[in-house]
Amino acid sequence: MALQRKKREHPTGNADFNELEDDAYESVGFHDHGDYFERKKRKLQNQNAALYRGMGESSVSNIFEGLSMAINGYTNPSYSELRTMIIQNGGTFVQYVGKKTSLSFLICSFLTPSKANQWKHHKVVTPQWIVDCIRNQKLLPWTNYRAVHPVASQSLLSFSDAFKEVVPQISEQHHESSEVEDQTQDALPSNDVGQTETKKMNDELPNSLKFLSRSAWHNYHLLNTPNIRKSTTQNPEFLQKFFNSSRLHHLSTWKTALKEEIQIMTTSSGLTSVRNVKSINTKHFIMHVDFDCFFAAVSTRNASELQLKPVAVAHGIKNSEIASCNYEARKYGIKNGMFVSTAKSLCPSLVLVDYDFDAYESVSREFYSVLVDTPNDYLKVISIDEALLDLTTHVQSFEDCANIAESIRKRVRTRTNCDVSVGIGSNVLLARLALRKAKPHNVFYIRDEDAYVYLQSLPVQDLPGVGPSQSSKLFDLYNAKTVGDLQKINKHILQKTFGANYGLHLYNISRGADTNNISNETPRRSISVDVNWGVRFVFLEDAMDFLKRLLQELLNRMSKCDVALHQLQLRVLKRAENAPFNPIKYLGAGEVTPLTKSAMFTSATKSFDILYRQIVNLYISLDVDPGDVRGIGLQASKIVKDSNNEQSFNFNAPLKTPQKKILPGLSNRQHTQGQGQEFDEIYEKKEPSPTDTTFVPSTPYNLPSASQMSPSVLAQLPQSMQGSIKRQLEVQNKKFDEIPSKLDPLFLKELPTPIRNEVKEDHEITMNKRIKLKTHARPNEKVPEETVEKIQQQDAFQKMLRPNKKEKKKNLPQVDLQVLEELPKEIQESVLEEIKLSRYDLAREVKMMPNPVVTFQQKQSIDDLRELVAIWYEKSPRGPNSHDVEYFSRYLGRVVREERNLLKVQALIRWLQQLNRRNKVGAWQMAIDRTVEAVQEACLIRNTPPLVLL
DNA sequence: CCACCTAGGCGG
């Protein structure tokens, strides 16, 4: 099945606003990032010119005449709306501001502190100014619309005033904000919770809403519509629903399953011999068999009246992608991947058909049984509807192949009522190119002697491995449009511009030579789960919640193949800057920036707890606003067979290889220099023998399954992640209105000065830093005894709380005991069990022990600490005392190192930034910087990714 | 030179 990548769809005629935006943001491709910005810049410039030209009648006024304006960051009205407003009212719109001096106004809703500083000598106004000026048809005094308040003239605000300041800022941009309180009251349960309790929760929710980013705020409103909410990650059933309906997910899983199934079938039945190695030098006969418009054909296979009409398979009716369309529809220019609305405009009589995944599977089964029955040397699964056959030892000529192909076509037709096409060539590349020519419902072969000339007329995009990116690169750099043009380019030039491997590949395939010949299946090397549709979060907790479900899904898939992982990768798609909150596609990702981060595990693991904890770290380190998350993925790599199921024989496992080992790395597998060297030999050098792994156990211990997601696990998670506010109340046994009545303004100064112990500890840890960093370098690497000891020391926490160093070995700090006592008996036991187990592996980066909670001024919950910090800020309007800053920084450092709660640290620093956002007190900014610095250092010591803030 | 990381691309 030819899955068409979505191409840019250029709006015809006079583009209106939405079209401009659609095109610039949506049609470039899903995460096509190459020179996106370059193209966007050019494009926008053209669009501006076009806007100016076509202004004649659309010009509304000239109130902005002579003024040049630029837009920065998220705005409401949107970037493009503002742009039109400015231009239509006589202003000059400036793009990508280079020289600030030439600018009259900068339009923005909010500036980061560093940006604010950068723009302090300019007129920076909120978008509301533009709106109000146009509404009043005159220039209003801009000073009433400042986005940045000058530091000097700003009077100091009291704590409560500061809160009041924030609210109107939001409501000014979102007129719906008055609804918020009503809606939240409706949304909260009022039955089994006392009335005061409910009120407190209500207070708490609007309170946290005040600090939502614009994108999170947007999502909050979006998700208030129950039907929409149901279609997003907020729905606990989302993953299942999504995967059941996702064609791409089906394609992937089908392929994986088929590969395994066919391999087993052909190996055990003896119908297909394992590929003959000596035949490398003999001439091959390769056949590529593929259904014509598979989904559409299957859906209409028993409805002959539909087969004559234009038919497309899609979910929706508007901005839904066409997965497959028949040849009748293609006559109208309809293509796979096109939006239904576009297709409808090309062909109003287009018939839309639903997916029928079960039917695709059963048709495919018939298809593969025909192929398996066809005598062959090798059968390779390409996808549900597509396969390669090596017929080398069964035929003498292309004519023989063509006869077999016709026979396959006939049999498939009889059994499925669908057509396949067949391409034949002496290698995979030529067979594929022949297939293209054969379609629809035909057979075609390319002889070697004709290949070179045949290729010349093809567009470079037709070559496998050459997609939109590489073909546009070829065109931009060498003006090469056809394979003939490509043939003329010097090999070394290709290698220089496209890299040694890919350049050579291009050189070869342009001549019809296939470097990647058909080969035996290699074991899977990674397992991943991705969701890039319907992802909408408001709070950090939403993201964490979804990540838990995603991780569970990953673990389910891993357990089906009996593997554990050494490396975990988190992938987040972040809404691109300036991309609209609502993408064109309903609940789609829109234009995004992909971000990835990975973690290594010294011993292979499949433990939910261990992995989840790392995922939290990875997620935090990516520092994406929850409102901007558009997609999330987890990938398990460096996977190893899990030793628990050693007795079960696995067909896919290479023979003679030990059960537990890292699968071949890229460099081992691909580099042709290593030819002739067996994997095992390579392994022998790199893999320590089992006796070498005395310290770091290569077998992960398995936790009692009851402990997965048990309350004991929940209890050790940061409070902000523990779901609802109600549960937070229970767990912490605290009441939100118990705000410290009134604290002495000098209380911070009277605190005990830093304790000598801790200074010593800090020093010690810094000295260990280098050794520690080394230990994570490679899985299964032996860790020196000396390091272990030091790490143990480092992990011995709570020196401040428990000055008695001899208690260190006890492993159960008082804080934990308190937590433990509150838990049910059996869970207590499970926790104790975990702790017992963890004693065997103290060097483990991720520990099973609940981390100690470090208190500060007898406070430990984020909300209490925020309260404390707010009072501190309020009471020190000119800036904090430097001792207090040190004290606070040290505390945060300990939260990183000991409590290991990066969420808390991030929340507190952000809170401080938030508090200082209005007044912008320089001394406070310096204090924040110092705090961040301390936290980064702590992250370094802990060997976790640094915290990124704004 | 190696091992590791992240980004990007491709196909079905």
Added chain:
DNA sequence: TTAAGCCGCCTAGGTGG
């Protein structure tokens, strides 16, 4: 209502030993 943009593999190119 809309809609269901996955997933495994490869290569490049940077960093740090």
